[in-house]
């Protein structure tokens with residue numbers, strides 16, 4: 384995590400533009416009501432707070448699928464006898480499915496830890512709000528929150544960009560797309576797949592649906608995913624380690640000339656890529672921009688359990704050959 | 713519900729059971745060419761073995777149709793083809809089916825995480841996924857052998873150990889054979905289509921979000937999902953090979 388001021392990249396935090404060249408694609412739905420999630424809480428005596436914080440640090444914080452950096456872990460309450468207790472958020476219900484597993488974890492951590500009122504009745508906002516006013520309001524309504532600035536600023540700040548590399552690949556797919564067009568391919572759509580561990584050996588895939596014997600589903604992204612799979616199989620002869628994640632394009636960066644369709648944008652979710660950068664938006668069939676198509680924003684759809692980053696190239700003009708807006712890419 | 717739908721879905725369920733017995737996610741499908749009521753393709757998930765994450769049952773079936781009848785005939789065939797699949801197609805597959813212009817989809821249970829026919833998104837009725845047939849949208853009808861499809865998935869998850877990147881602190885996995893979530897019919901189809909497909913006498917199920925009686929014999933067809941069925945692939949393969957001729961005749965004669 385870099386401090387904002389130390390980031391070597393020029394980031395327009397308001398507009399979400401990096402180096403005047405890449406536009407962050409977000410679901411622009413502004414939330415004023417949060418998604419809530421239940422958390423396990425216990426009550427402890429203030430003198431035991433250091434044990435509990437230690438417990439959170441070592442046993443739950445890193446393991447919890449729900450990040451809680453935006454909430455205060457501890458809330459003071461005054462009991463009817465004027466004594467003070469601390470209510471502590473141990474972890475989410477995503478981490479602990481039932482009471483028994485919390486109890487056994489607490490027991491294994493410290494046999495003589497005294498606590499009471501173990502419950503999962505408290506709810507916290509799943510993510511921090513975009514503004515300070517909202518943060519104060521939610522703190523009041525749900526659970527005390529911490530203000531760390533607009534969470535999207537931190538997201539933008541944490542992205543890593545190798546701009547010369549990115550521009551290079553974009554120029555390459557743009558050139559390939561021109562070539563395809565000049566060779567008569569009426570679907571001059573090109574996608575590059577970059578393996579984070581082997582970035583000099585990227586795979587370029589062209590849309591082949593105009594070719595004989597090709598299916599209307601031979602979009603460049605599908606062709607590319609299959610090419611990555613084929614290369615892996617050839618290299619290893621057989622895929623032997625059944626215990627790798629099983630997601631072929633895990634953490635890949637994908638560069639494509641045209642905004643992907645619903646099939647392809649979902650195929651990228653299934654493939655667990657890290658980032659998709661496209662050049663040309665598809666106003667009718669695109670599935671990433673909230674203004675494209677049905678506004679799916681597939682890369683960060685709330686109901687899907689995984690996501691990827693998406694950017695549109697807005698730098699120096701790269702004009703891929705025109706194709707009909709009713710084409711699924 | 714017409715009995716041929718039940719017959720075809722039973723084949724899909726058996727194939728899913730076969731997949732389960734061979735360490736694959738128990739999701740399977742049957743493509744039926746409606747004018748002749750013949751099975752022209754079948755598919756099982758191959759994501760574990762292929763490691764691609766996109767080798768879903770529907771794509772295996774699409775590949776079979778393409779291989780047998782030629783890519784140039786895909787769209788023509790899909791116009792009259794109905795899919796029977798044990799689990800609601802995911803968003804990716806729902807989109808592929810729409811682009812190819814499939815006639816209709818019948819499925820067992822909803823796909824909670826990725827469903828593209830009503831659970832997460834309704835790709836089959838959307839505007840942005842362009843169909844290559846004149847049928848711009850398709851109906852996807854849920855609930856056929858739903859409990860059996862759910863049970864097969866439960867068998868799979870109980871058996872599968874934690875592969876998740878961040879293993880949860882879990883209670884011991886117990887196979888639940890009794891409770892099933894309600895089926896929210898209106899997420900998928902409207903009341904009138906339900907009436908057409910399942911009969912007006914069954915509309916009470918639509919209104920009360922309950923499973924159709926009769927299909928699962930008020931419970932679960934345990935025999936269907938517990939008996940091993942190692943011959944199912946051979947049977948389907950023979951059936952689909954036979955179907956080839958009829959479709960070729962039809963396509964030629966319509967030209």
Ligand SMILES: [Zn+2]
Pocket residue numbers: 602604643644645646647648711712
């Ligand atoms: Zn596509």
Ligand SMILES: [Zn+2]
Pocket residue numbers: 768769770801802803804805806
């Ligand atoms: Zn699928």
